[in-house]
Amino acid sequence: EDQVTQSPEALRLQEGESSSLNCSYTVSGLRGLFWYRQDPGKGPEFLFTLYSAGEEKEKERLKATLTKKESFLHITAPKPEDSATYLCAVRGSGGYNKLIFGAGTRLAVHP
Amino acid sequence: DAGVTQSPTHLIKTRGQQVTLRCSPKSGHDTVSWYQQALGQGPQFIFQYYEEEERQRGNFPDRFSGHQFPNYSSELNVNALLLGDSALYLCASSTGTGTNTGELFFGEGSRLTVL
Numbered sequence: 001e002d003q004v005t006q007s008p009e010a011l012r013l014q015e016g017e018s019s020s021l022n023c024s025y026t027v028s029g030l031r032g033l034f035w036y037r038q039d040p041g042k043g044p045e046f047l048f049t050l051y052s053a054g055e056e057k058e059k060e061r062l063k064a065t066l067t068k069k070e071s072f073l074h075i076t077a078p079k080p081e082d083s084a085t086y087l088c089a090v091r092g093s094g095g096y097n098k099l100i101f102g103a104g105t106r107l108a109v110h111p
Numbered sequence: 112d113a114g115v116t117q118s119p120t121h122l123i124k125t126r127g128q129q130v131t132l133r134c135s136p137k138s139g140h141d142t143v144s145w146y147q148q149a150l151g152q153g154p155q156f157i158f159q160y161y162e163e164e165e166r167q168r169g170n171f172p173d174r175f176s177g178h179q180f181p182n183y184s185s186e187l188n189v190n191a192l193l194l195g196d197s198a199l200y201l202c203a204s205s206t207g208t209g210t211n212t213g214e215l216f217f218g219e220g221s222r223l224t225v226l
Contacts, residue, residue, distance in 0.1 A: 004153070034213040043115070043201050043217025044154065087153055091213060097167040098144070099213060101153030 002027045002092045004102035012108045013078055021073040021086055021105045029093030033071050035064050036087040038104065044087055078109045113138065115204050115218035123224045124192050132187045132221045136204030142166075143185040144215065145177060146201040154201055160185055189223075197225045 003026045013019055025033065032051055036044035048057040050066040057064045061082065063074045073086055085106045089099040116135045124130050136143050142161045146154035156169035160179035179185045183204075189196055199222050203215035 032213045041219065043203070043219050044215075045217070046214045049213045089153070089213070097159045098156035098169055099154075099215070100156070101146075103151065103153045 002090060002094070002100045004088055004090055004100055006086075006088050006102035006105050008105060009103070010106040010108070012110065013075075015079055015109055015111050016077050018074070018076045018078070020075070021088075021107070023071040023073070023088030023102060024069060025071070025088075025090045027090045027092040027100070031091045031093055033066055034089045034091070034099060035062075035071070035073055036089065036101075038085045038087055047086075075107070078107075080109050080111055083107055083109045115202055115216050117200075117202050117218035117221050119221055120219065121222045121224075123226060125226050126192055126194060128192050129188065129190045130192060130223060132189075132200050132202075132223075134185045134187070134202030134204075134218060136183050136185070136202075137216045140204035140206050140216065141183050142205045143179060143183065144203045144205070145185070145187050146203065146217075147171075148199040148201055148220070150198075157187070192225045194225050197223060199223075 005024045007022045035047040038044045048064040053068045055066050061076050065072045085104040087104045089101040118133045144159040145157040148154040157171050158168040159166045163179045174190045176188045199220040201220045202218045205215050
């Protein structure tokens with residue numbers, strides 16, 4: 001069964017303190033790994049799509065990487081506005097139209 | 112340009128009742144997916160509609176049903192509500208290309224509380 005596990009559940013950082021979020025996955029025939037950001041009371045907002053091991057994507061202070069078993073979301077010199085829940089999702093060959101989400105990592109960045 | 116709009120934003124029902132949630136996709140989008148997000152969890156796929164037909168369904172009982180209209184808007188219906196149906200219901204829209212890339216545009220959701 002396709003599955004996504006994210007760690008840590010929650011992370012508290014000081015402004016400027018870089019760190020990484022982990023997403024481990026099990027999927028039959030990966031057809032994409034996705035990162036979304038979700039602010040309280042809002043729907044998720046798309047960040048990145050990664051398709052193959054070794055691929056990297058960057059956006060401002062965020063960089064996503066992918067291996068055959070996991071993905072990392074690196075946050076460099078975070079700011080308080082980066083505080084949010086970061087969701088990882090996968091799509092497998094058995095369910096091309098659905099995304100399977102992890103439970104997310106709640107990130108709090110303090111000034 | 113209006114994004115994905117959902118209504119109502121909050122509602123309270125009692126066990127056994129029925130509920131209808133509505134979604135208008137982002138302009139230019141023709142595909143609508145529904146997700147259920149319990150507190151502290153990630154969204155779970157309910158089903159997806161394209162060209163007014165259910166294209167794929169997740170592991171949800173038949174109490175959950177949907178519809179897509181010719182203008183691409185969609186409804187989610189839940190019958191015989193259970194306490195466990197309390198959750199944030201998210202609508203996500205995409206184009207055919209967006210569906211392939213996984214780039215979904217989510218609404219802010221409908222918060223359902225079942226008492």
